[in-house]
Amino acid sequence: MELFDGGTKRRLPHLVGPRLSRLVVLIAVVFSGLALAAPIAAEESGNGVANVPAGAESRQAAQVRDELGGSEVVPAIVVIDRNGQALTQDDRATVQSLVKNLERYAVAGSQTFQQVSDDGEAAVVGVPLSSSASNDELVTIVEAMRADLAGLPDGLRAQVTGGPAFTVDLAGVFDGADTRLLAFTAIVVALLLLLTYRSPWLWLVPLAVVGVADQVAVTVVAAGTKVLPFTTDGASVGITSVLVFGAGTNYALLLIARYREELRRHENRYDAMKVAVDRAAPAILASSGTVVLALLCLGFADSPSSRNIGLGGALGIVTAVLYALLVLPAAMTVPGRRLFWPFVPHVRTAGTGELDVRAGIWWRVAGAVTRRPVLVGLAGAALLAVLIIPLAGLRTGLSQTEQFRATPESVTGQETLGEHFPAGSSEPTVVVVGSDVADRAVQVLGDVEGVRSARPSADGSGRTAIDVVLDSAPASDASFRIIGEIRSTIREIDAGALVGGSDAEALDADEVAHRDRLLIIPLVLAVVLGVLLLLLRSLVAAVVLVLTVVATYAAAMGAAWVAFEHWFGFPALDLTVPLLAFLFLVALGVDYNIFLTTRAKEEAERVRSGGETADVAADIATDVARGPISVALAVTGGVITSAGVLLAAVFAVLGVLPLIVLTQIGVIVGFGVLLDTLLVRSVLVPALVTLLGRWFWWPGRLSRAADRENDRENDGAHGAGSGGLRG
Template identity: 80%
Template sequence: MELFDGGTKRRLPHLVGPKLSWLVVLVAVVFSGIALSAPITAEESDDGVANVPSSSESRQAAQVRDELGGSEVVPAIVVVDRAGDKLTDADRATVEGLVTDLQAYAVEGSKVFQQYSDDGAAAIIGVPLSGTASNDELVETVGQMRTELTQKAEGLRTQVTGGPAFTVDLAGVFDGADTRLLMVTALVVAALLLLTYRSPWLWLVPLAVVGVADRVAVTVVAVGTKVLPFTTDGASVGIASVLVFGAGTNYALLLIARYREELRRHENRYDAMKVAVDRAAPAILASSGTVVLALLCLGFAQSPSSRNIGLGGALGIVTAVVYALLVLPAAMTVPGRRLFWPFVPRAGQEVSERSGLWWRVAGAVTRRPVVTIVAALVFLAVLMVPLTGLRSGLSQTEQFRATPESVTGQETLGEHFPAGSSQPTIVVVANDRLAQATSAVEKIDGVRSVQPATQGDGRSVLNVVLDSAPASDAAFATITEIRSQLDDIDGQALVGGTDAEALDADRIAERDRWLIIPLVLLVVLAVLLILLRSLVAAVVLVLTVVATYAAAMGAGWVAFEQWFGFPALDLIVPLMAFLFLVALGVDYNIFLTTRAKEEAEQSPDDVARGPISVALAVTGGVITSAGVLLAAVFAVLGVLPLITLTQIGVIVGFGVLLDTLLVRSVLVPGLVTLLGRWFWWPGHLSRKPVGKSEDRA
């Protein structure tokens, strides 16, 4: 428990000194260089945004189909139309020519096929591609097909859709995304650090340390995929990078603020940094520990994408805090006080803690705690109201902010053919139940056709085409009815395919929320109990961050529905937003209340109003800067054209601002003042004699 003590005992090794600081920086440079040049690549997910584990019924159905040879080929679907007009005889001749030309892309031994719509306004061409082709091979093949179709369509509109095309377009979303995300994030952080410190070079030190930590974290995560049960994908890599930059810079801001404060008390800069580390480390370790433990809770999720984000993000945060507490102190002390020019802190400078903007805010809040608490809660409650209309679940065609060809092709196909034509539902039944199962499925409302696919090992695979739009409520209802009917015919029957996977993902996301959210709350509560030694404080702070999450979700849903035009939240967004807002949002409460506890320990007769006022006054500036910076970093996720990441970025970014500017600066100080010494119950501060200053609170 000594690690979280608010006293001045040394808890971490002090790797600073006239020679030691240089040595630490040199070792860090060498180690980072080795890590960055290490020939280690992460294990990557085969699915760009896999939300369904291999144990789900839909994945088991796909596995059986693969074992029976049903996945040796996967069709790329070319949709040909004249934008609503009927195809002419010349158009049909062009289609026949395209069929011949596209045969060159088909797997050996398979045949390209074509089909015309009943309304005569469109045709589809199915091009069987290799089911074992890599993503790079599919990108090349589909790209060549699109180029050739554009050249030979002779005025017709051609769009390539189907499974291979979606894979290619999803890969395109993340093509160069790492570099783009890193550059934009670095520019945002640099600009905000420059504004925060108003120094032409001070910002370079934390930016360099955090930037190197981010690149080293990539190698650490790659090593982690070799020994831990997770892989990486575009979403997890992007979120891990944002976490390292956002959290790492937050920790740097807190440490540097405390270092600058101590430079006004100590002549020797190394002594100042030692005290700064001693004072700041407990809050930083508690904060980072909370985030890491919360992320590790995702290891219990069934969704592969959630596990990828959780384990990868945890390793990234560990890397960030190591660089913040071991490398940054040494790097800051090497250049000396002149690093802060033109606002150089000098020993003996008088800096009153009872002045400035945040002291005035603290005074206004603590003088009328009930009014400020009620006003803050009403504002949060208003933001929560839109949650009553929130919808979740995006189909495959709704994943992209910019509409790629695979999506527009699917939409065109749905106008002229059964919507499920490009990616049929898979049904696996025993051979002796095949006829009965086929008859039962054909009679279900919403089923357009049932065709036999492959047989083997006593089982048969059927391809079922649905009338409903992919991942719609109607499609889910049809899948549920198919499963219900088959349960009575063959208890071992399996139903898979795109719609079945989407339905399984929906159920898994709900299961993960019910499991992970309580775990995260318990983790945060436990860390706060250890840190503050107060049950009341821990519960109050947890409730405030939960309220922040609900308000951010409500406000975010209004933005998505009214301004962005998004049809729903992606399935993993509510859980990811909760985890990040609760784990990261409690950071600022930790920074504030640990300082308040430190002030209360030194106060002779006041454990509430005075200490929380001083804590807000001295931490207000740095925490506000940290919150604005973290919100901006999460907003950078919007540079990627994937709706999931945009939604996470907007909700978390707004939630962090809400937590920083309202909850931490108004609601929490008001609650501390109103509760008085009971805020620290049952810790020793709750039993401390109370003088007049607290009576006035």
Template identity: 55%
Template sequence: MTSFDHRTNSRVPFVHLVGRKRSILVVLAALVVSVLVMMFAPDPVEGSGAGSNLPDDAESALAKKATAQLPGAEDAPAIVVFSRDGEKLTGQDLTAIAGLRQDLADLGEASPPVPSEDGTLALLALPLPGDVSNDENADNVQELRDAVAEWTPDGVTAEVTGGPAVQADLGKVFDGADTRLLAVTAGVVALLLLITYRSPWLWLVPLAVIAVADRVAAVSLDYASNLLDKPIDGSITGITSVLVFGAGTNYALLVIARYREELRRYEDRRDAMRHAVGAAAPAILSSSGTVALALVALTLAESPFVSSIGAAGALGIVVAVLYALVVLPSAMVLPGRWLFWPFVPRQGQEGKEYSGFWGRLGTGVTRRPAVVLVVSLAALVAMALPLLGLKTGLGQSEQFLDEPESISAQKTLSEGFPGGLSSPTTVVTSPDKAEDVVAAAKQVDGVEDATVQGRDDRYAEVSVTLSADPGTDDSLDTIRDLRVALDDADPKALVGGADAEDIDERATAADDRALLIPIVLGVVLVMLLVLLRSVVAAVLLASTTVLSYLSALGVGWLVFRWLDYSAMDVSTPLLAFIFLVALGVDYNIFLTARAREETAATGDATDGIVRALAVTGGVITSAGILLAAVFTVLGVLPLVLLAQLGVVVGFGVLLDTLLVRSVVTPALVAVTGRWFWWPNRLSKPHAPGAHAA
């Protein structure tokens, strides 16, 4: 079986950048530009709201803004919890704890120690500056912890919690995150490239090009952060880095695979690369365009975190595809054919793809396509069934893979004090209705206490302490009841605090899913229509990709339920949808774009898809495994959101690569026949080679 001799697509501008002198100039220019971009990079704008899912117009956000205008609002309480391994604290312990107030005087005026009713715990509250940067807050919390550890009596355990401590511990998650994530990602990519090409040095070229692209994308993100005055954090830069490495390496694999194929047809390696880029670029541009537009759609989200991920990810994809199609081809032709040693492709050499595993798989699938299709779809549906019990919204204590001190301190505190003491709920009302709000709040089940904390001419702040621990279902139900109860006391009252923010974030995430999922599906369908010019193919491919996403999310939900997590993070379903649908459709684009070429040559849709699978199966599978591994690397950052995203997207990419693209799509083409390409001219009966030109 011989392959159709594809012509260089001269309309692709990247083709003309490959040449004896032009390639050297392209590589040198890329190096100079990359170095200059990285040399003059500004520091990014950082802020505690970078990873927030809370929009500015949410009730809890408005409450926070209002309380910030009250006297003393610039301070945020840190709480030190003292315990003696379940035993009662002695009189000497309490005396020593009281003496700590003087030792902490440089940090602020601490409250007198308050013992619990059973005497096993005592707490001490210390206001820390709230209007400081993340780094300054982290320094203040660490200074407090160091001072408490130095002066705490022997046998007594002291833990620091409260808003400033939680914020500081969250910031620690990303200490050294860029270096750690980059090192692990580069290591994974290098290993998989080495296994894929079985060459001691070929992998160095794509790895170097994509690594530079990753750094340029990261620095470009810093420029954008400064220009737009938008804060970013480690989760945003981490996800962007994974996208650049994953997608960029995928595109590189496709270019190199096509280049190796063309080296068997052309003596001059530059001619081979020009033909490779001309043939591969349309599919790569279509797939990257789909991902980029899907990510741009995320900027419409109400959630600041999701919107930032969209903008940063789209920027990363643009940089990745530019380096893959502009820099990589020129870098690959400079060394010559020996780069593929010991498996150097020679002109006139027959490829083994058609007689290999993927060719045999395609033949087997299309022999009984209806049976294969039913079984495959049934398996995908079965994996999606756990979604019937899906819950979203993690409590504060479930945000971390490794429990930090601030969270363990909250658990200790709840053993002797009301659970909400470390994270009080705030109600903003008018000064003349403050007492009515206090009275109404105290009547709500689950409210331990309510007091007026401060007021001015415009606002009064009521601090409400809940009985339940922060972030639990009981505390969230209490907040909902509180909002209803306050409608009579003051219809304009604003309920804020961590639990109220949690409720508003969940509502925001639901609204974002309802808005963005249809938009992204529309983007995917339009891009498939533009590339394939077939309504049937576009609808079927988009549908299978969505089903693959649902299956991956269902399996991911099972995994995290087994790990005893109560819910998915509010951002996980939407971000996983964007990455899996946009990135997952890539593999179908690469397969069907090649199938269209082969069908034009053979005149048979089934034969075309089998030949396309035979040629692309190995490289697309390698790309899928690599992308899945890169997303799984997100788990090196101890944040549950990133771990969930890594598991769901990693498994989904494998599912899409190994089942949907390799089995379901060929079966669909075999079942529908030439109608798969309707209304493309390939859907009309024709002789082999009729549309080859």
């Protein structure tokens, strides 16, 4: 059976019908309930070394240090000071009593230790905790320590910092994060859907379907960690949820817009939905396939956190598109047309024809763009170029104390520690060398500029671990320089030496992020280009669209950097942000160009086959340079703009979490999506399509059809001229 829509046959199985729709919804409810109740816990990873692969030198050094013993403990550092004033004798007595009181938190077999700064203005108490303690155990211990330290004499301040405290404060960022993120996302999506459809209940259907898909995706990702090489952490879970909500709602908007359009052509709502699925599914599958393949490219990354986001996000997008194409059509057809009340779409009666796209604002935008494509194209390109300029001053790499938008106690404590003690004293650099050269290594390391002290800390199996305290602030450029000098110097003594510790891990993470960008960015571009070639059958179109989304990414990064530097006060971008922002903006940004150009291709093919193009006047409809892209922009402009605004808002919701990396991703992707939606897709791409004309579709069938039509017109003109001469 054929469904009439330009003579297009049904191409996809349809799960809609008078009884089938209800059955599909019932099955979806049961399946979702079972998935949500499934006792599957995801494999989780901590955030401490999330950006450092197991093979990195710093991780190898940590492993050897563990084998040597003595690393079963990690100190929580209590910093006591009077905010710049010298400690009194009573204060020093208080420190002595604190040492005894805090001993109950120390791991068995270890003792607390204390030290007063050279300037006499601060003291530290080290409390050895178990390095194998779980996050929950560390939270209990650190919170109890902070509670005990709350009753100090007036003016005396105690702050808990060090590795365990940072772990606890970072975990605190994600306490209740899932609930907050889901609540804010749902509220944002609900409001935007309500504004889009202006119906008191229509928005509930896509919101319910996408919301359930988001929760099912949590179980799917958890199951995925059991069989695939990735784990989850707070950041990857939050980003996956945003991806599912944003992409799932986008697919829903596109499908519902096409369904409403078909309801004006079909009396039977099930037939209308079948045609809507046939027409919308290719673009949705191409879009989601692009995002999934791009995310899977992160599976080749060395950074564990990037792999977590890539594989988890891919599973989330697959879940979202399955619910959008299988569950949503059935859910939309169960209530019938009254779901759209008060703006119920009715079948056009005889004489009214198709929906006249020329009545909307997007037709006027299309006309303004296609009448002056050179001027409009140059203006759009100039704006993007201006936004790209600030990239010249971009900085990447945040230290441990710069990860938070708010300032937790572990950060302020580290700052106080750095004012009175060597900055690296809380987390020394670890150098592992052969025991036969250990004495010489200690002497050489002590002579390295920027090293405060070096002393052996563990020995065994022919190897010795040396703790090296640096003068410079953790994860600073100065620390990276010193680590590099330590590595080059120590290898002159022992070629197999290993350098680890938090500064070395940060430096390794920086190098890994650079390697990942060099590998993943070309892979993502190749994936996007390949999908566009398969979808549009046009090399020119694919290259042009890829270039536009890359320009959008660069412009969004430049504009966001200005905001981060001057308004937010961020010192740099997190190492993972440039790659993740590129992936999301290119993969998601190309979605809107896919939606636009596939509709333009559909309209152009309809013109070439002799059909009508949305009731547009023949002089415009048959102009391959202007008609199809004008109709495509007029028809898709509203829904794509709504989808873009919604996706940008959903990514902006990441800002509810006080972690800089998530705020940066949210701002960059959110602004980039708006830029792509309102400028690139609405103005620049239609201008380029108009300028290129039939060459935009080269070497596809549409460009060849235009050649044949021009040849026929030329032959006719020559024939008429010859006839006149003969006469």
